[in-house]
Amino acid sequence: MSNRPFVIDFLHAGGIHLSQYDHHIVRKLSSLRGQFLDQEIYEAMLRAQDPILYEVYEVKGAEVAGELIHGITIIHPGKVGTEYFMTKGHYHLLLDTAEVYYCLQGQGSMVMETPEGDWAVEPLRPQSTLYVPPRWAHRTVNTSPSEDLVIFFVYPGNAGHDYGTIEKQGYRKLVVERDGKPEIIDNLRWLPPEKR
Ligand code: PA5
Ligand code: NI
Numbered sequence: 001m002s003n004r005p006f007v008i009d010f011l012h013a014g015g016i017h018l019s020q021y022d023h024h025i026v027r028k029l030s031s032l033r034g035q036f037l038d039q040e041i042y043e044a045m046l047r048a049q050d051p052i053l054y055e056v057y058e059v060k061g062a063e064v065a066g067e068l069i070h071g072i073t074i075i076h077p078g079k080v081g082t083e084y085f086m087t088k089g090h091y092h093l094l095l096d097t098a099e100v101y102y103c104l105q106g107q108g109s110m111v112m113e114t115p116e117g118d119w120a121v122e123p124l125r126p127q128s129t130l131y132v133p134p135r136w137a138h139r140t141v142n143t144s145p146s147e148d149l150v151i152f153f154v155y156p157g158n159a160g161h162d163y164g165t166i167e168k169q170g171y172r173k174l175v176v177e178r179d180g181k182p183e184i185i186d187n188l189r190w191l192p193p194e195k196r
Contacts (some may be wrong), residue, residue, distance in 0.1 A: 001061045008059060010072075016104055016150045018057050018072060025056040029080075032088060034167065037174055037187070038081035045080060052076060053085045054140075060157075067157025075108065075142040075149040082176040084108075089139025089171065091115075093160030096134040099153060103128050106149035109182065111171050112136045117192050119172045121184050124151060137166055141175045143182040169196075 001022055009019040028050045036042045058071040078085040089111065092099070101110065101124065108124040114135050122130055124140070132138045142149035172190045175182050
């Protein structure tokens with residue numbers, strides 16, 4: 001992307017799109033192996049098809065301090081068993097870096113935790129912003145039965161992504177559907193830091 005000032009439009013034709021971006025990342029069900037609660041249903045779904053769970057459109061300059069990476073993530077509606085479609089989630093490699101999200105469309109939750117095991121689950125609804133402080137891992141969950149969840153994000157260019165820590169045991173909390181509504185439950189695979 002240019003080092004001159006520039007403007008990007010949000011286009012509302014058949015869903016929200018950016019008028020310009022550098023990368024389009026597509027994550028399918030197969031890229032979240034081991035992350036969903038019901039592994040049997042996960043494997044059965046995957047044998048039938050490998051649906052797209054979410055897409056990221058990134059506007060990205062150099063990955064250095066002082067730069068800001070921004071863009072939109074679109075999480076499609078759906079579930080694996082009772083568990084809603086969600087992002088892989090990550091810590092920032094440079095742990096002391098924050099991120100801001102602005103919800104453009106849909107309904108969802110941001111599931112967060114710290115290396116010490118503190119946790120938070122906050123709602124994402126249109127026109128709300130969500131601040132993820134430094135040191136908090138973050139995962140986005142689409143809790144709508146039918147609508148895409150579309151969020152704008154911005155984070156430091158040198159933050160990087162650490163996926164491995166979360167891949168090992170998942171997040172402390174999961175968001176599932178109970179009686180037609182989202183509910184937060186414990187992840188039985190999760191271990192406190194002193195037991196890892
Ligand atoms: O940096 C972020 O937190 C977002 O841009 C995410 O990368 C995006 O929402 C996709 O999630 P993940 O990187 O966990 O696959
Ligand atoms: Ni991030």
